[in-house]
Amino acid sequence: MTDKRDEAETDDIPAGMLALDQQLCFAVYSAAHALNRTYKPLLDPYGLTYPQYIVLMTLWEEDGRTVKALGMTLGLDSGTLSPLLKRLEAAGYIHRARDRSDERQVLVTLTGKGHAMKREAVGIRRQIGKATGCSLEALQTLTADLQALTGRLDAGAAQDDAA
Amino acid sequence: MTDKRDEAETDDIPAGMLALDQQLCFAVYSAAHALNRTYKPLLDPYGLTYPQYIVLMTLWEEDGRTVKALGMTLGLDSGTLSPLLKRLEAAGYIHRARDRSDERQVLVTLTGKGHAMKREAVGIRRQIGKATGCSLEALQTLTADLQALTGRLDAGAAQDDAA
DNA sequence: CAAAATTATATTGCGCGCAATATAATTTTG
């Protein structure tokens, strides 16, 4: 973009020491996997995966959303959500139905089992909180920093699309 | 574990506001996806996925590792690595060969193309750095916090295994 | 109002990530 040339000298990184940006990427990658592993034994008894649990959390906040609305909140498209929602329905947690006033849309609503799961989530939340071993402030800071990072990354991607 | 009862009142979270620990989990989840999306257009021209790129980075640090050693570093098992490495070999980036002194092990080494990719990585690294939009200090703090989090999560999981 | 464009969801195919299992090589045990 700029016509500067003289900032190209990060060329070689001392052996045994990754560049910081690579470290960050790997740290996010590893943390995501570690969280997944931590959730797994807590969710297995309910037959839920972590992404399915996230969808339920979203519905606990606001029930009766469309697939599209869920996708916007979670950053997922129908290619991921459609089969996931079918499994959640098969497991009895949600119900899917075409919107009568716009038959293109599918409304996703919690079943009794889906609502009941919210109470079970209290224990899960407590265990995850314990496992992170973070103070409330640390949790807040880290969350805010990650949200800011995600925002900047997505903003950059959107800009690239425009070009 | 403790016999206290009087800390069970996080039961209900105000509507429209997720508990902080859930926010953190979702923030990590979203950041990982955002990073993946950012890497994708940069790696596509080379026919590489982000996990494959991570494996290459690991080999740039120390070539000639076993599958097991790679797995320890990356937190992945052979179920993930075996097919991934086969694809990296098919793409010409690495070579796989049984260790002559212990035929159970497979040694993974970079090809010329695999080594050459390290130079291409300089540009990718710069673009990712720009996309994160972080100061060096912010990058360092965030990385360290995430590494600490991952460490605590994995330590907890290891403890559970022992029980 | 009919044709074209847009929108919402679903499907297919591919690459992880992981659990469960299989296989072959090596080490330990009796």
Place this chain on the structure above:
DNA sequence: CAAAATTATATTGCGCGCAATATAATTTTG
């Protein structure tokens, strides 16, 4: 040293996550 246990890798099956495509409903355009 032979049998049993362990170790390293590979394979199968399932659920994401995403790109590409298909389909049906709705909206826009002429």
